[in-house]
Amino acid sequence: EVRLVESGGGFVQPGGSLRLSCAASGFAFADYGMTWVRQAPGKGLEWVSTISNRGTPTYGDSLKGRFTISRDNAEDTVFLQMNSLKPEDTAEYYCAADKTPWWLLRQYERLDQFEYVGQGILVTVSS
Numbered sequence: 087e088v089r090l091v092e093s094g095g096g097f098v099q100p101g102g103s104l105r106l107s108c109a110a111s112g113f114a115f116a117d118y119g120m121t122w123v124r125q126a127p128g129k130g131l132e133w134v135s136t137i138s139n140r141g142t143p144t145y146g147d148s149l150k151g152r153f154t155i156s157r158d159n160a161e162d163t164v165f166l167q168m169n170s171l172k173p174e175d176t177a178e179y180y181c182a183a184d185k186t187p188w189w190l191l192r193q194y195e196r197l198d199q200f201e202y203v204g205q206g207i208l209v210t211v212s213s
């Protein structure tokens with residue numbers, strides 16, 4: 087059974103930091119690019135970042151410099167370090183596994199377009 091389990095979300099004040107983790111199981115993690123997407127209340131799916139199976143990261147233009155994606159293939163886990171958080175970062179964050187190149191999957195509009203996706207975790211940034 088494939089599982090992607092996100093953790094590390096919660097409530098944080100503007101300017102704060104959070105580190106999301108996504109533990110994967112049930113598939114060949116090292117063979118997959120791993121992606122974080124988010125969905126704010128009432129809004130569409132937004133691509134956040136992808137890290138290739140070889141560890142090359144890419145980021146959404148508005149997030150570069152604040153967010154850092156990384157992966158640990160020994161632990162089948164992907165991380166998203168989020169710094170200088172803003173209220174507009176409030177969203178449900180999902181990790182996903184897919185072999186599609188990032189320049190294509192960044193256009194995905196639905197979670198079911200990813201091969202595997204987690205259940206999501208809420209990040210709330212508010213004072």
